[in-house]
Structure formats: structure tokens, C-alpha cells
Amino acid sequence: MNKWKVAFWISIVVLFSVIGLLIYEQTDEAFKTVRTSINNSKNYQDLDAISKILGETNLTKPEIQNSLREHKLFNNWDFKRDTISLERLNLIFKNNKLNKIMEQQ
Secondary structure, X not given: XXXXXXXXXXXXXXXXXXXXXXXXXHHXXXXXXXXXXXXXXXXXXXXXXXXXXXXXXXXXXXXXHHHOOOOOOHHHOOOOOOEEEOOOEEEEEEOOEEEEEEEOO
């Protein structure tokens, strides 16, 4: 085989490898951006809920329940339990008063 044929095929393989790597990097960066935006949106929703709770209630469970009626997860919450899970935070109650706000594990 001629040297130019070997060099040609090596160049083609390197070219396609570089193109494939660039496409992978661009796609990966796009997915990271989307994931970050979704996570930020969930964080902002939780912050809005917490600021509403702290600003409008006396931190009792019935008042917090009334305050959060507009939240998109409201129908999924069981207010008989001592923990209410927001998007990323848990509201922990003790004796029907808000005791702690913890990050979900």
C-alpha cells in the first residue's frame, strides 16, 4: 500500500474522531445547562414557598397549609404527617408548629 493511502485513512479517522468529540462536548454542555436551569427553577419555587410561609403565617401547620394552597404539589401532600416535602426541602413539624426546614437527601 502506498504511504499516501495510509496517511489519508489516518487523517480521515482523526478527522471523524475530532468531529465526534466536538459533537459529544456540545451535547453534554447543552444537557448540563438544561439540568442546571431545572434545578434553579426548583430552588426558586422552594424559596418562594418558604418566603410566603415566613411572611404570611405564624408557622402553624393549618396556616402553612392555607398559605401553600396554590403550590403545584399541594394535592400530593399529606398534612396528617409531620413532614411536608417541597421540591428540594422538607418542612418538619413538631406539635403542629414548624420545627425545621431541611434539605432532602
